[in-house]
Amino acid sequence: MLRLKTDRELAIMEENAAMVAELLVEVVLRATPGTTTGELDRWAERWIREAGAEPAFKGYRGFPATLCTSRNDEILHGIPSEKVHLEDGDLLSVDVGLHRQGYFADAALTVPVGSVSPQAESLMGATRGALRAAGEAVRIGGRISDLSHAMGGYVRQRGFHVVREFVGHGIGRELHEDPQIPNFGPPGQGPKLWEGLVMALEVMAKTDDEPVVIREDGWTAVTASGGLSAHYEEMVAVTADGPKVLTGNIWEAYCRRRM
Numbered sequence: 001m002l003r004l005k006t007d008r009e010l011a012i013m014e015e016n017a018a019m020v021a022e023l024l025v026e027v028v029l030r031a032t033p034g035t036t037t038g039e040l041d042r043w044a045e046r047w048i049r050e051a052g053a054e055p056a057f058k059g060y061r062g063f064p065a066t067l068c069t070s071r072n073d074e075i076l077h078g079i080p081s082e083k084v085h086l087e088d089g090d091l092l093s094v095d096v097g098l099h100r101q102g103y104f105a106d107a108a109l110t111v112p113v114g115s116v117s118p119q120a121e122s123l124m125g126a127t128r129g130a131l132r133a134a135g136e137a138v139r140i141g142g143r144i145s146d147l148s149h150a151m152g153g154y155v156r157q158r159g160f161h162v163v164r165e166f167v168g169h170g171i172g173r174e175l176h177e178d179p180q181i182p183n184f185g186p187p188g189q190g191p192k193l194w195e196g197l198v199m200a201l202e203v204m205a206k207t208d209d210e211p212v213v214i215r216e217d218g219w220t221a222v223t224a225s226g227g228l229s230a231h232y233e234e235m236v237a238v239t240a241d242g243p244k245v246l247t248g249n250i251w252e253a254y255c256r257r258r259m
């Protein structure tokens with residue numbers, strides 16, 4: 001069942017989305033060679049609590065941390081650790097959620113640590129482009145799988161592969177609400193998009209086309225071949241005026257600050 005949000009709910013969710021976007025940029029700016037993912041996690045948790053919110057992932061189905069930090073062949077749900085030192089050339093994905101005034105926010109960003117390979121740059125570009133294509137496919141009365149189709153096609157045309165095992169999702173009073181939004185599939189299927197729907201749209205792409213593998217920690221999803229992966233997630237509301245990206249353009253915000 002889709003839970004459509006009122007204007008009052010949307011206003012709170014927009015504030016929360018702006019917070020999560022700001023935090024995400026602050027975290028990845030700190031992701032320099034030598035930093036541990038555990039340090040990033042402690043920093044993010046403090047930031048969220050000082051802002052009067054709560055980490056959404058910590059304790060969620062037993063997940064132990066505030067951030068998911070996934071490097072290189074790790075696709076998502078990587079567990080931050082004081083033992084994991086970032087290195088020049090790493091591709092780092094950070095996913096973070098928070099809860100405030102009864103509503104969740106959730107976003108993810110993949111960034112280079114130092115300088116990365118041309119393949120990594122091109123994978124990031126394809127994954128971001130696919131998210132933009134999905135956002136552009138959002139229209140009232142359209143179907144959820146129109147977004148899936150846009151994502152999958154964009155990634156495939158650039159020679160990469162989407163992850164089939166994980167999905168984007170509705171978001172609101174619950175972290176994961178209906179509908180599920182796969183990264184692939186034919187258009188014209190699934191629930192209709194109505195005004196007031198808020199989605200955490202996410203694209204996860206990788207260099208190989210194998211099923212993903214879950215590490216023995218029970219969380220970290222990795223590519224079977226050891227190939228690279230990237231993950232971008234933003235919150236989009238369906239409004240009478242068209243799609244509204246509640247998290248803003250996180251990548252651009254990051255690029256501006258990095259200079």
Ligand code: MG
Pocket residue numbers: 106107168169200202233
């Ligand atoms: Mg999500």
